[in-house]
Amino acid sequence: MNIKANIINILILSITNIVIFYYAVQLLxxxxxxxxxxxGSFNHAIAxxxxxxGIIFLCFSFSLLYIKYTGIYKQEPLLYTIFLVFxxxxxxxxxxxxxxxxxxxxINIILINATIFTIISLLMLILIIILKFLNx
Numbered sequence: 367m368n369i370k371a372n373i374i375n376i377l378i379l380s381i382t383n384i385v386i387f388y389y390a391v392q393l394l395x396x397x398x399x400x401x402x403x404x405x406g407s408f409n410h411a412i413a414x415x416x417x418x419x420g421i422i423f424l425c426f427s428f429s430l431l432y433i434k435y436t437g438i439y440k441q442e443p444l445l446y447t448i449f450l451v452f453x454x455x456x457x458x459x460x461x462x463x464x465x466x467x468x469x470x471x472x473i474n475i476i477l478i479n480a481t482i483f484t485i486i487s488l489l490m491l492i493l494i495i496i497l498k499f500l501n502x
Contacts (some may be wrong), residue, residue: 375438379433379438380434382448382486382489382490382493383434386448386484387427390423390424390426390427391420392420393417397420399418426448426451430444430448438497439497442497445493445497446494448490450493453483455483456460456480456484456487459480459483460480463476
């Protein structure tokens with residue numbers, strides 16, 4: 367693999383990892399505030415789900431950090447999983463934006479989150495495509 371592609375891979379992994387880690391910390395440390403500000407309400411069920419999602423995001427973040435230093439090859443299942451999770455979350459958030467039904471939350475917050483999750487999905491898709499074409 368050439369050096370330019372390697373730099374692009376590391377850049378995509380780094381950006382993705384920063385965003386995933388940010389959301390993980392927000393979900394784990396500021397569970398109450400995050401769920402109230404982004405979901406519009408707070409109860410223990412929402413807090414529990416927020417913490418579970420935070421743990422999953424933290425695992426994704428540590429996994430991306432690990433493959434950043436050990437090598438990206440043979441890691442396609444993880445990349446597909448991250449792409450799929452973020453794509454499905456983005457799709458769900460865009461549904462709220464297009465139907466203009468934010469519930470108790472703010473449509474602007476949902477729009478920002480939908481945009482961020484879409485960007486991360488696209489970055490992961492770009493990384494997957496780069497790896498597929500460079501492996502041939």
